[in-house]
Amino acid sequence: DISKNINIDCDCEFGYELQLVIPYAYYLRKHNLLNTTTSCLNTKELYYFSNSHTEKYKTRRYNEPNVPNKTPHSKELNYEKYTPPPYKTIYKNDYFVYEKPLLIIHNKYNEEWSKPPINFIDKPTLSEIFRLYSDKYTIIYLRPRPSHIVADNSPIHDLKESPILKLYNIIDGIELYERTKQQYNIRNFNHFQLLIHSNCDNFISVQGGNCVLASYFGGTNIIYAKCGGELKHDSYNGHYKKYSDCNVLHTDNYPNLLTLIKNNF
Numbered sequence: 001d002i003s004k005n006i007n008i009d010c011d012c013e014f015g016y017e018l019q020l021v022i023p024y025a026y027y028l029r030k031h032n033l034l035n036t037t038t039s040c041l042n043t044k045e046l047y048y049f050s051n052s053h054t055e056k057y058k059t060r061r062y063n064e065p066n067v068p069n070k071t072p073h074s075k076e077l078n079y080e081k082y083t084p085p086p087y088k089t090i091y092k093n094d095y096f097v098y099e100k101p102l103l104i105i106h107n108k109y110n111e112e113w114s115k116p117p118i119n120f121i122d123k124p125t126l127s128e129i130f131r132l133y134s135d136k137y138t139i140i141y142l143r144p145r146p147s148h149i150v151a152d153n154s155p156i157h158d159l160k161e162s163p164i165l166k167l168y169n170i171i172d173g174i175e176l177y178e179r180t181k182q183q184y185n186i187r188n189f190n191h192f193q194l195l196i197h198s199n200c201d202n203f204i205s206v207q208g209g210n211c212v213l214a215s216y217f218g219g220t221n222i223i224y225a226k227c228g229g230e231l232k233h234d235s236y237n238g239h240y241k242k243y244s245d246c247n248v249l250h251t252d253n254y255p256n257l258l259t260l261i262k263n264n265f
Contacts, residue, residue: 008037008050011057012065014149014209018216019072019239021065022046027083042149042188049085073229075238084243088217091198095184102200103137103265104173105129106210108144109159118227119207123161125254129204129261130168137265140196141165142173142210148189202265204257215240220247222260 006028010021017039028034029049037050040057047053064070069077096102109120121129133139145156165172177192186192193213197203201219205211207228214221223236230236236250249264251257 005035006033007035008039008067010037010039010065011059011061012063013060015212016065016072017043017046018209018212018243020069020077021067023082023084023243024067024069025050026085027081030083042190045091045187045191045194048090072235072239073233075234077239077242079242084216086244087194088198088244091194093195093198095180096196096199098138100136100138101202102196103133103139103202103204104196104200104214105139105141106143106203106205106214107141107159107161108156108206108208108210110154110156112154112227117157119225120159121204121206121224121257122254123159123164125257126161127164127168128258130164130170132258132262133265134168134170137202138171139168140171140173140176140200142193144189145174148174148177204261212240212243215246215248216243218244218246220249220264222257222264223248223250224252224254224257225250226252 008021008025010017012021025034025037025047026049034050036052036054037047038054038056039047040060041055043055044053068081107121109117112118130139143159177186177189180186181192186195197213197217200217203214203217203219203221205214205221205223207223207225207230211221211223225231231252236248240248249260251260
């Protein structure tokens with residue numbers, strides 16, 4: 001039966017893959033229609049449900065994937081053939097367990113749309129978040145370097161935030177990954193992210209693939225986004241809430257970001 005023979009082949013942006021491709025692939029798997037999956041390096045754990053997954057591509061492209069939903073730039077998607085996989089259930093673990101509840105903060109500092117960084121949490125705001133919450137939460141801070149992710153067309157710069165992390169005893173996610181990957185047999189940075197997110201209910205993230213990933217794990221995800229197609233289409237109030245039972249909140253300015261954090265964490 002040719003209908004039970006659908007192959008998924010994807011080298012699109014990380015966010016697009018999580019939003020558009022993986023929920024379609026998992027839907028196919030649930031209905032016994034999935035044959036093979038092919039994607040970029042470090043994606044095997046994202047396609048844990050695939051019987052045959054190939055990590056083929058070394059870079060990501062800005063392109064529309066060959067799946068029912070071509071773009072995430074809308075408020076809602078077509079959910080007819082759309083089932084986000086239950087990553088939180090699959091990757092829940094007793095490796096990353098702490099006395100205080102986890103708070104994962106995603107950040108980035110890279111060129112966007114061939115312009116200087118726009119969607120990032122600046123150092124004064126980070127300092128304030130750390131000051132207010134480092135006693136209440138175990139904070140893991142994630143800002144991947146080029147060696148940890150499959151590159152697209154956005155050069156990464158250095159925010160030089162390391163001294164602030166040390167000042168407040170914040171766990172640097174990169175250091176945690178390097179320290180634990182052999183101990184826990186963690187294959188790559190995406191695998192690491194799936195593991196730590198599965199033990200967390202509190203997320204702060206910024207526009208891009210990281211805020212899509214954070215929306216897959218329930219709890220509350222507060223997104224800082226100043227620019228991007230998601231704003232124009234009100235996507236954060238639409239399909240971002242559908243990847244899990246996540247309470248997704250959005251703001252485009254730092255004072256309101258701090259207010260949302262105070263009201264929710």
